[in-house]
Amino acid sequence: MRIVLDLQGCQSVSRLRGIGRYSFALAKAIIRNAGEHEIWIVLNDLFPETIDLIRAAFEEVIPVERIATFSLPSFSLYQGARDWRTRAAEIIREYAIAELEPDLVHISSLFEGYVDVSVSSVKAYDKVTLTAVTLYDLIPFLNPEKYLTDLGFKKHYFGKIEALKRVDVVLTISAYCGEEAVRELGIPTERITNISSAVAESFACSTISEEDILSLWARFGISRPFVMTTGTVEPRKNLEGLIVAYSKLPSELRKKYQLLLVCQATEANRIKLFDLAVKHGLASDDLVLAGYVSDKDLIGLYTACHLFVFPSLHEGFGLPALEAMACGSAVIASGATSIPEVIGRDDALFNPLDLQQMADMIERALSDGDYRQSLKDHAAVQVRKFSWDATGKRALQAFEKEYEARFVESARLKRTAEARYQSLIETLTALELPVTEADFATGADAIAANQRAGRRKQILVDVSVLCENGARSGIQRVTRAIVRQLLSAPPANWEVRPVRLDRSVMLYCYANHFLHTLGMGDRSIDGDDEWVDSQQGDIFLGLDLVADCVPHAEGWFAAQRRRGVNIYFVVYDLLPVRYPNWFPEVIATDFPPWLTTIGTIADGLICISRTVADDLMTWLDTSSVERARELKISYFRLGADIESSQPSTGMPDNANIILAAMRERPTFLIVGTVEPCRGHAQAFGAFEQLWARGVDVNLVIVGKAGWGVGELPDRLREHPEDGQRFFWLQGISDEFLEKVYEASKCLLAPSHGKGFGLPLIEAAQKGLPILARDLSVFREVAGQSAYYFSGDADGDLAAAVEVWLSLQKKGSVPASTRLEWITWKQSAEQISKVMLQDAWYRRWQSK
Template identity: 25%
Template sequence: MREVDQRSIRILVDLQACQTNGSARRGVGRYSRALFAGLAGGAAPRDIYGLVSTELPHSASIRDLGAAKVIRPPALPNLLLDRDFEGGVRDAIDDVLWSSTVASVSPDIVHVSNVFEGFYERVPLPSPRVRAPGQVFSATLYDLIPLRFPEHYFRDERFERWYRFRLEWLRQADLLLSISEASRQDAIALLGLDPHRVVTIHGGIEPHFRQVADVGAAHRRLRESYALVRESFILYTGGDDHRKNLTGAILGFAGLPAELRAKTQLVLVCDLEDRRRSHYLEIARAAGLAAGDILFAGYVTEDDLVDFYCCCATFVFPSLYEGLGLPVLEAMACGAPAIGANNSSIAEVIGRPDALFDGNAPEDMARVLGLVLTDKDFAGRLADQGLVRAKKFRWESTTKTALDAFDTALRRKREAGVAAAVAHWSPRRRIAMVAPLPPAKSGIADYTADLLPYLQEYFDIDLYVARNNAPNEALSAQYRVFYADDLYNNIRNYYTVLYHFGNSEFHTHMYSMLRDLPGVVVLHDAFLSGMVGYVDFNLGRSGFFATEMLTAHGSLARNYLLQTPREKGIGDSIAGLPCSRRVLDNATGIILHSPYALRLLEEHHPERWRPQTWIIPSLARCPVAISVGERNSIRDRLGIAADAFVIATFGHITWTKFGDRLLEAFVSLCAKGDQRAHLIFAGELESDDFGYRLKQQIHASGLADRIRLTGYLSDVDYKDYLIAADLAVQLRKITRGETSAAVLNCLEYGIPLIVNACGTMNDYPDEVVVRLSPDPSVAELIAAISELAASDSRRSQLAASGRDYIASFHHVRRCASEYAAAITSFVEQTKTAKVENFAPLLAPYLAATGDPPGAAAYCASYFDARPEYNFSRPRIFLDVSHIAQGDLNTGIQRNVREIVRALYTRTVPGLDAIAVVRTGNDLVEASEWLSGLGLLLPGELASLNGRVVEFRPGDNLLMLDSSWNEYSQFRPVFARAREKRVPITTVVHDILPLTLPPGNFVPGGKEWFANWFHLALEESDAIACISKTTADRVIRYMGEHGRGRPGLRVGYWHNGSEINVPANSVHAPRLEEIVCEPYLLMVGTLEPRKNHLLAVNALDCLWGEGFGPNLVIAGKRGWMANEVLTRIFEHPLLNKRLFFIEQCSDADIAFLYMNATALLALSKDEGFGLPLVEASRYGIPILCSDIPIFHEVAGAHASYVAIDDPARVASAIRDWWAQYEKSVVISSAGMPCLSWRESAESLLKLLLGDNWYWQNTIDGSKSVDDLSENQKVNQR
């Protein structure tokens, strides 16, 4: 186990540098955003949060984290105090208040993107004075240029005071991430920092800075847009700042020979005020330059900047000092020969002396410029080397270096905490320990007894036990022992409570105690589902198990517990889900025993949990070495020959430990002639089918005299077998995050050990164990055992490594010191996060305000408004108000039902879907409707009924089923959602009422729909369409009608298609006769646009010829259906060749699809076309109208028909039928078909993964045909 794996890591990044006027749109802001994006994208298993201001002028533009992980403090109180620019009263109050928000997240690392923000704006810093124990303060260091050039930067005394005050923050930081080695050396030299506290991470280049495919075209673009009048040009980019040395660039260019200047122009990309441009033009004229020699390009777009880099003869950078010199890197990445001043990070980036010059000597710059312009080979070498060097500056490597630096800094803090504990620097305190104790038959009881005497070196300890668990006499004599419920009266006597939790009945009483009396939890088992189940099924708390499972795991638990029979769902959920969430939430700190246990919890709870988590390995002791004589004596006592080669496996013998496979490998080894080998199963054999079969296999092997089943062993006998063994094999099939005591015992006793890659077995280093595959074959076992049996030296190496590993990481004394450090860190961190901790810190500053009561009231208001970050699963609210009022069983409502069903039984952790209906101005959970769908568990309806939902950051509101005439009544709901920054997405199934001609919808339908649609465009942050065709129509409509607010996003996903027929459902008997003859099937509500009338008329043409298949129409009556219904019911061939199935169950629809000759879909238009996908699932051909949406859905897997008149449709059906009889029609097989689960996941990817197709990035929409690629975001 590596030290870096010894804890989970939560990182909070202060992103105010991305928001200030001074930095948001400059290099510091861009660098900060890029570094944060790298941390957020590559930090697993670290937990990354962003901290942004709600008051600064610019948005941080964070799109790499969900809103749930962005912390937005309330506005700082306006105390009307003057600033003294030296950390005075106002700044001090701001810093303390800001720190209270930082503390509320309990971060391990607080990283400030730029300390030097806020001279002109209000930018607080987290105060080092309220830093929690063990917490790392870090910052990005760009440069210390004002200290290098004080004569230029400290002319304003206020700025100097402010700057030097902020320097003190840097000096108190635990870690500085320097963007160049030059800046790192400055920090060490100018601030006197320890070198290990400053780490160089460099920076990366945005991917669009690269060589263009056609340099000639790029050059033409520049000539059309800028006054480029010479054959070639030299490029400079920079700001109007003393150190950027714009004057030096002009004078260096002026020093070139006249014949070179005649062919070359100097292009200055720099945003200058008119007076400054005139100033530099005067310098140029004084140096002898003509009007056309210099081009002041001003501000240029990123695209133009890339073209300038790619087309320049050389890029020159005469800056007198840089933190990194990003323009040089960008130029090199674009293939420009780059030269620069020989100072700071510029030399570091360019990397070759012959491309450098003295920035203070224009003649030296002219020398190198002339060399590049006249020596093409030299320029080519510079360009080639620049491309290679630029590739080394990648955000991936910057991010990795930063994360490694965080890990190292945190490790140093932890080691310091452990050292402080060992040195007893902290005062001795009394703690309460709640745990099972011997003689309880519990491994955790034994563990606790082993830990107690060593932990007592650091704390006074009182023991609290269940009433049925009186400890043995030895413990009772050494410690004060109380019953667990006495702790409620005694809690004030203790620094904290230490709970030992495991997955058994010995811990049931702790569950409610931890809720009432929070404390530090040692979580011996990641899974507590067995213990929770015991409370329900053995202690009589009916419903407790289901409630806790739903709280812990949401849809995953529901998916298990809705299974039938109920007992199977319960058993599967106990085996598959930890159910530890409540313990994680109520603890003040978590101690685990392995990285695997942490990974297991993080896998089930990607939303994480509030308390810090440390990993402290399980306890072990290195026993006294045993002599050969003593070992032989023990073997003799056990009846084992001194020369026998003993292969042993230790612990309870069950089907989960591959004992049968080990036996088979042993028998094969013996068959090869190894007469010395013996196999010992050292433990109790399970009394089940596996145990019976293993005994039978041993008997049948003919090796019963060399195979031993010991049965239950006393401690003495168990240790004797450890001493007697030559080789141990410890395998597992299933793990719940527990640490195998038998594996530790083998390593303690120096037994060479074979394990498989399962659970915590993966945490041991390769030099300590021989690790097989997770599911090792018999051959793999034979090879590993044979190799070790044949090599004394390899076994000796493993034995020594195992003992050393135990001594280094698992020794009980070391572990006890880590317990002491962890407990202290947890308690002090919890104290630091409490609001009452900050009042004493504010007191002296409030007294200095002149109005202490008023200032205190302002600060109290801030604390009241401070966001408490909720470490719970993000939620997506699904509005089902319309369908809950009445399910008309339309295609849209099938979509609603199935999406909700899929999300409510989702098998991916980390999200809660909650169906809601509007009641007045509130949303309440749609419990009655959900119950009707069979999605609630027994007893859940009563607990949910009428429960009003409250939004919080990180939620999403999806208008999945919004009514055309009630949308405006959601406005109060939308307003509350926006207050909590909850995005609102409206689902648009189609906009056909706006695009189809009159006669397809009821009178007034277009107006109703338009009103709803316009409201949706006005109120929504995003529109989710069920097809790309619909999305394109939405975008085009917005452009043509000037609808859609700036920032509105549009995306699409596809419907699922399987028909979920209940297992006990059967189709209607009357369908049996219908399916006996070939038929075309039409599925869908009867309404004009579905073209049922066209289909009947077309088939009539064929039937009149005595030809053609039957027609089966399955669907309910829709609007304006009288004409087609009259035609159907008066048709002479009704129920002979024409069949109308009006009341169709899912079983009926499935049966009709299953037996159909083909699907006939002649719609004038659709939002999606679900019947096509359903038909493909049943493998039947598709004959459909030639419309865009059907091409999107079916592609090359359907036959298309023009729908202009019945005769033409009849002709197409006749031609298709002729092909069908030859078995050469187009097959629907291979058509993309999503399940409803896949459809729901695709919708979530759209909503939560920022996977949008288009965004309105400008003021006012454009037609979809006019959108640039920057506005159309590729569907990933």
């Protein structure tokens, strides 16, 4: 079966209460015990702040592509069934889930939605798919004068009651709850399964030191051994009854034990409870009220208390009693509703309305050591009867039973994608409610976002800079080469679509015009750059560097993550954050927020070398990046077959003269834009020293003048050796660069920092030896296939060149032909393997 778990109960305000904890634990248990069943989780995108947290909580137990979101039209609260958007949201939710083609849908919390944006319904649109619901209790239904005083909420609640009657499988958290559903609502017994409940693993017996006990006492205002209960301040919890019963204890027992109520009381309720205690003769320190208590402290209080009393009048299950028993507490409790199922011992139960009987049992538990010890011994046995795995298995068995009974009928009634869509439109059209064009528009957007059937998954490759100006910088050469490879050989069952950022609105659109200029990809795609239409499971690959704008587009990326799009960025290096003085102010200013943004919004970062990946991990440890989920880090190698990157062509008129001059003497070649980080100034100074000493060598620089090199460009252009033993070639084609490589004797790589070092690879392809600065990334790329130098003085490099020339004469320079390199096709395959096969190098988690 394909089982879809609607976990809005873990998204709404209920996530902070018992329903949220139950929903979470049951889902985990179902997944653990699913066997061959395929489990999906669906979440409501109107709760954006919860989606990452839930994905983080489940991604270790379920493939992340099976944690989907559904998009809904925004709607106003408190509107109820007479509001078009509210009704449309119910129908669109069912349609979105039907697009997953489930066999059964389980709703963790049916009764929410009036005061928040939770949306649930049963067979409002999809009459075929089996629906299951967890029923926690019917307390509001049985006590409307207390819980249903708001007429709007009352109508909402009773609408959910009617929906509950249409449910195929009702999972109750106690046998008593199921009996109530049969008795009060007339739901057939065969539709109901008691799956019970359990406690979290953290609630367990442990040893607590005297020091820890005293610390707990100090934090909560406790001054002596105590009797304890937990519960909200409302009539059914019977906290007032417990206070009165406690007042009936002999005075010597009250002097020995305090009464602690963990109840998060409002100020008005605190006054009411203390006034009641005084009225019945309790001393000022006999009663202690605790507000919010963390799970850690609650476990400590359960463990340290002398007795736990649970006086409730009505419970769906009675989890606090079981939690206390799990922590080794002696527990006595009310004999009402479902609570006896939890306690499992008649002589530990009292009539919650008979306050004297309650007092007598408390007195016995405090005075009779053997009885109290027997309660503790019983708790250790009783608590083992409850486990989340058993609860999850019962739920699955109920699903399987109903599915087997209805399989033939369900299969016969299944709709095609086209039929589902047509039925959706008909159902929405049939809503006889006031509606506006804006309502239709927001509904249409949600429907489009939820359509899945028949769509191929997309890899959205960012080419924003490349498609705007065709830049030939190193990054754009990589972008062009990788996108061409992905387009020519897309991963199986994936569609590759170049995309670009529209800077006017900070939203991404398909770069269709650019795609057609490449002459690749699907020729049927329209030439207009329409807005990106993404779906659950798509991939965004930030291949181009758009550092100035990505932080401003964070809202778009956040929306994609909520939708279930996996977001990855390529990181070329970290030099602008490590050495900002090497870069123009705009880059030094834009790069750090870009890096912080992608560290926050991305699922993974893919670096162009292991060295960059390690640098990135180090930077993250000192950064301000905060995230709920791990950040995956990996790397790939750049390709080096220049013919696959759509190389430029063309030769200058003086090409033959330059190439002939290069062949007259040993030529050292530097490839890269003239910038501070590339080491050109040191290199030129070194060669000036060599020429002054009569060393007959050439220096060739291939690369345009960049930023921050001061007077160096003038110095290069005006040098006496220009056109003799020095050549500065700016803006040359890839075709001419190939010839320059072939005419050179040595590639010189003097960069102070690099992300990869592609010229080393290109040189090795020509058999050109390499003289490189001793950088870890160059060691990673070239290994033993290069000769390395260190030192920042001109003389350091001049000396290294002379040593290299000496070794070259002896035939002893390291042979670059041993350097391993890959093609751009292989490079693209490496990126695909990282993204599609989870081939990650390291993972980082914010502290």
